[in-house]
Amino acid sequence: SAVISQKPSRDICQRGTSLTIQCQVDSQVTMMFWYRQQPGQSLTLIATANQGSEATYESGFVIDKFPISRPNLTFSTLTVSNMSPEDSSIYLCSVDTSVADTQYFGPGTRLTVL
Amino acid sequence: GENVEQHPSTLSVQEGDSAVIKCTYSDSASNYFPWYKQELGKRPQLIIDIRSNVGEKKDQRIAVTLNKTAKHFSLHITETQPEDSAVYFCAASSGGYQKVTFGIGTKLQVIP
Numbered sequence: 455s456a457v458i459s460q461k462p463s464r465d466i467c468q469r470g471t472s473l474t475i476q477c478q479v480d481s482q483v484t485m486m487f488w489y490r491q492q493p494g495q496s497l498t499l500i501a502t503a504n505q506g507s508e509a510t511y512e513s514g515f516v517i518d519k520f521p522i523s524r525p526n527l528t529f530s531t532l533t534v535s536n537m538s539p540e541d542s543s544i545y546l547c548s549v550d551t552s553v554a555d556t557q558y559f560g561p562g563t564r565l566t567v568l
Numbered sequence: 569g570e571n572v573e574q575h576p577s578t579l580s581v582q583e584g585d586s587a588v589i590k591c592t593y594s595d596s597a598s599n600y601f602p603w604y605k606q607e608l609g610k611r612p613q614l615i616i617d618i619r620s621n622v623g624e625k626k627d628q629r630i631a632v633t634l635n636k637t638a639k640h641f642s643l644h645i646t647e648t649q650p651e652d653s654a655v656y657f658c659a660a661s662s663g664g665y666q667k668v669t670f671g672i673g674t675k676l677q678v679i680p
Contacts, residue, residue: 455614487667496657497612497670512667546611555600555661557668559611 456481456549458560466566467537474533475563477547482527485550487557488520492543500545503530537567570595572660574671581648582679589674591658592640598660601634601641602668607654615656616643648678 457480467473477486488500501509501522509522523531534541544564548557571594581587593601599620604612618625618632618641625632629648634641645652658671 496672499667499669502667556602556614556617558614559604561611 455556455558456483456551458547458549458558460547460560460563462563463561464564464566466568468568469538471537472533472535473537473565474531475545475547475565477530477532477560479528479549481551483549483551484527486524486530487548487550488522488530488532489546489548489559490543491546491562497546500532534565537565539567541565542567570598570660570662570669572658572669572671574658574674576674577672578675578677580677580679583648583650585648587643587645587648587652587676587678589643589656589658589676590640591642591660591671592638593660593669594639595660595662596639597662600661601632602659602661603632603643604657604659604670605654606657606673612657645676648676650678650680652676653678 459478461476486503489497491497499512500515501511503509503522503524505524505527519535521533544562546562547560550557574591602617603615605615606612616627616630616632618634629646631644655673655675657673659668661668
């Protein structure tokens with residue numbers, strides 16, 4: 455399995471500001487995914503990030519609110535823009551190892567918006 | 569798109585008893601079904617998975633069964649232990665870097 459790290463692990467932000475979350479993998483992966491997990495809820499896919507192309511967003515998520523970068527095969531960022539308290543959640547990246555369709559998750563970023 | 573339904577949402581069992589969590593999926597193209605365990609404050613961890621060409625898979629106390637015709641799959645945990653207490657998510661995917669759709673999760677409590 456891949457070793458995945460995320461930064462920051464947690465943050466408390468003011469309404470109206472933006473936060474960029476980084477996801478780093480110890481090996482090259484084709485696909486990276488960004489999820490949101492609200493307290494006590496399941497995992498909701500925000501977007502899929504493929505290196506060298508625009509991210510693909512799920513229904514209800516837009517690029518202006520959640521811009522994503524994927525500059526290489528080991529790194530991606532998710533920005534949560536113009537934050538409101540409703541954006542308070544855990545954001546997780548995951549990677550598809552390409553070995554067996556299996557996705558592995560990063561440790562998550564716990565975001566609180568005041 | 570794919571829709572995965574999972575039940576029960578909560579499950580309490582006595583230590584040593586078995587626990588069963590059931591899921592159904594809607595997309596007949598789905599062929600990969602992973603199960604994740606998420607302990608409080610931790611990331612989801614893959615515990616077992618099954619592909620559509622297999623009907624059952626076991627790993628020690630954990631087993632997963634798949635009925636492709638009925639589009640349902642189940643997780644079985646035998647001889648439960650307190651450390652099995654967590655939230656379990658089933659999921660479905662059509663593979664090939666396609667997205668994974670998760671169920672709502674089952675909170676399992678194993679009572680010592």
